[in-house]
Amino acid sequence: MWEYTDKVMDHFLNPRNAGEMENPSAMGEVGSLACGDALRLFLKIDDTGVIQDAKFQTFGCASAIASSSVLTELLKGKTVAEAEKLTNKDIAAYLGGLPKEKMHCSVMGEEALAAALKNWRGEAAPAPAAEGRLVCKCFGVTEETIRRAIRENDLKTVEDITNFTKAGGGCGECAPELEEILADERARMASAAPGGKRMTNIQRVMLVTKVIDEEIRPALKKDGGDIELVDIEGTKVVVSLRGACVGCPSSQLTLKGLVEKRLQEAVDPDIRIEEVRP
Amino acid sequence: MKPAYLDNNATTRVAPEVLSAMLPFLSEQYGNPSSMHSFGGAVGGHLREARARVARGLSCDPSEIIFTSCGTESDNAAIRSALESQPEKRHIVTTRVEHPAVLSLCQHLETKGYEVTSLGVDEEGRLDLEELEKSLRKDTAIVSVMYANNETGVVFPLPEIAGIVKSRGVLLHTDAVQAVGKLPIDLSKLPVDFLALSGHKLHAPKGVGVLYVRKGTPFRPFLVGGHQEHGRRAGTENTASIVALGRAVELATERIGEENTRVRAQRDRLERGLLEAVPDSRINGGGAERLPNTLSIAFKYVEGEAILLLMDRFGICASSGSACTSGSLEPSHVLRAMGVPFTFAHGSIRFSLSRYTTDADVDLVLKELPPIIARLRALSPFSGKEGEAAAFCSTHSH
Numbered sequence A: 001m002w003e004y005t006d007k008v009m010d011h012f013l014n015p016r017n018a019g020e021m022e023n024p025s026a027m028g029e030v031g032s033l034a035c036g037d038a039l040r041l042f043l044k045i046d047d048t049g050v051i052q053d054a055k056f057q058t059f060g061c062a063s064a065i066a067s068s069s070v071l072t073e074l075l076k077g078k079t080v081a082e083a084e085k086l087t088n089k090d091i092a093a094y095l096g097g098l099p100k101e102k103m104h105c106s107v108m109g110e111e112a113l114a115a116a117l118k119n120w121r122g123e124a125a126p127a128p129a130a131e132g133r134l135v136c137k138c139f140g141v142t143e144e145t146i147r148r149a150i151r152e153n154d155l156k157t158v159e160d161i162t163n164f165t166k167a168g169g170g171c172g173e174c175a176p177e178l179e180e181i182l183a184d185e186r187a188r189m190a191s192a193a194p195g196g197k198r199m200t201n202i203q204r205v206m207l208v209t210k211v212i213d214e215e216i217r218p219a220l221k222k223d224g225g226d227i228e229l230v231d232i233e234g235t236k237v238v239v240s241l242r243g244a245c246v247g248c249p250s251s252q253l254t255l256k257g258l259v260e261k262r263l264q265e266a267v268d269p270d271i272r273i274e275e276v277r278p
Numbered sequence B: 001m002k003p004a005y006l007d008n009n010a011t012t013r014v015a016p017e018v019l020s021a022m023l024p025f026l027s028e029q030y031g032n033p034s035s036m037h038s039f040g041g042a043v044g045g046h047l048r049e050a051r052a053r054v055a056r057g058l059s060c061d062p063s064e065i066i067f068t069s070c071g072t073e074s075d076n077a078a079i080r081s082a083l084e085s086q087p088e089k090r091h092i093v094t095t096r097v098e099h100p101a102v103l104s105l106c107q108h109l110e111t112k113g114y115e116v117t118s119l120g121v122d123e124e125g126r127l128d129l130e131e132l133e134k135s136l137r138k139d140t141a142i143v144s145v146m147y148a149n150n151e152t153g154v155v156f157p158l159p160e161i162a163g164i165v166k167s168r169g170v171l172l173h174t175d176a177v178q179a180v181g182k183l184p185i186d187l188s189k190l191p192v193d194f195l196a197l198s199g200h201k202l203h204a205p206k207g208v209g210v211l212y213v214r215k216g217t218p219f220r221p222f223l224v225g226g227h228q229e230h231g232r233r234a235g236t237e238n239t240a241s242i243v244a245l246g247r248a249v250e251l252a253t254e255r256i257g258e259e260n261t262r263v264r265a266q267r268d269r270l271e272r273g274l275l276e277a278v279p280d281s282r283i284n285g286g287g288a289e290r291l292p293n294t295l296s297i298a299f300k301y302v303e304g305e306a307i308l309l310l311m312d313r314f315g316i317c318a319s320s321g322s323a324c325t326s327g328s329l330e331p332s333h334v335l336r337a338m339g340v341p342f343t344f345a346h347g348s349i350r351f352s353l354s355r356y357t358t359d360a361d362v363d364l365v366l367k368e369l370p371p372i373i374a375r376l377r378a379l380s381p382f383s384g385k386e387g388e389a390a391a392f393c394s395t396h397s398h
């Protein structure tokens, strides 16, 4: 039996805002019968862009019903701009957490909201293929959905992906592809990680080394110079200039304008360069 | 609150007679039956008695009974033994609706280079015997077919299957874990080579099972160690549970008529009542021969876990064939193999009765379940809108 929080049980047993809405301003639908869960979200949005009312209809397990109920509660009174920022994490957090195998229920809420807001703006509801390539045929999950789930929830394994998106939970044929997407998306996240918050020290060291070796050093070498990485402490990168760079009047410019800037872009915006003389 | 326990295919309560039979072996009669002293030897006598009781229940010889720890061990021991004793044969035949004890083992053996043919079933869960016959090959080491399905209760025609398999000289194993105690079993007439049963499905405790091995069948032990069970299953005997199992088989044999009269009548009343009270419901495997105690009923447009949790509020214990209860995401492999439409498969509930089921238990389900389904359907975006349901689903065809 699943361990559900009291909040989940409460929203499952006493769902708020359940049922159909007459003349909604927006409607979003996700899921399917085959997948075993589906959600239809109705919104009433006033002229100032404030969500006056939200209702839902859900086919699914206790987590799916509770997630939908909470979603409608969270939406009421919010502006569209505020609603847009709502993610599955907010839904799961409000419920006091969901079993990890059930996280996809909260993701379904986020997706239904996105679909409803699209509908409100008059954009066509995304056909699954239009939102990216279909990766998991069993559950109709697209590459874009998978990548988003990895990014937004910091997913680390294929099992995580299955828990959050259902992809891979059927025949398993898509597992190798999920593996590839995961590796690729994690690499992108590592190189884009703002403030290096998600990067471990070792990852940062490796990335700095890579950028210096592959980009900075070749550029300096062209002018007869060179650079050596001396140390890295958090975001402080200690280097030492070599060759023609030593004593060059514009060496500070090289350090700030080229080395520091490039490392800030590629690794971490907080990086500061310090020079030690050889 | 005493629960309305309708989940007996999962496990059963220990019968009071069984409990009192086993208790002395957990207290004063703790001797090891292998010991040379008479204190242990006395326990050995009770083991022999238990073996004889099981053998009587199955109409076989006591020497053909090996006590094991559970049904899974018995299944593993039978199939692995068949492979080890015929190393030149690399092919296994089984079905797509087996219990994981057989299914997962076969999948594992595939990774070890064995070839597995998994026979499909029709929409009622029945096997195609012609297909079975065609699947047999010169290098088929064993056919492993369950006697009755744990989810739907569908019974396979074992005598016919045995006729086909034995005429081709192939070993036959049956996982009879759900059948023993509900169907009369006469191994003097049913020519299977191996049969597995499990204690806790017939009112004995958990952790004890039996593997029947027909005399003359080559056997290679799964557990190697001491000389217990004539060297066919090492390890000090779980004496209390074995004594319990002997008594449980004896009771089950005595009371098998009740399963097929009173229990069956209760099951049928539950079935009829639910079909009448809940529109868009159907019986999984309803067209096939089924165990007298099992009802797998599917409710369209609702999801099984939600039903189970709401029934739990009234103390009703049952199981679901839905994905959400199991941690996997697809509905049960049995329902999928039967081609049960997704619309029904996700909302499948299994009720399994026993001789301890009361009329009040059935009444409670009949009273509480229909409004639960109605309540969940009122929440569902699909209910009652057939066309819309199909349109809603953008990624799958139904």
Ligand code: FES
Pocket (backbone or CB within 6 Å): A135, A136, A137, A138, A139, A167, A168, A169, A170, A171, A172, A173, A174, A175
């Ligand atoms: S294609 Fe993804 S699980 Fe089957």
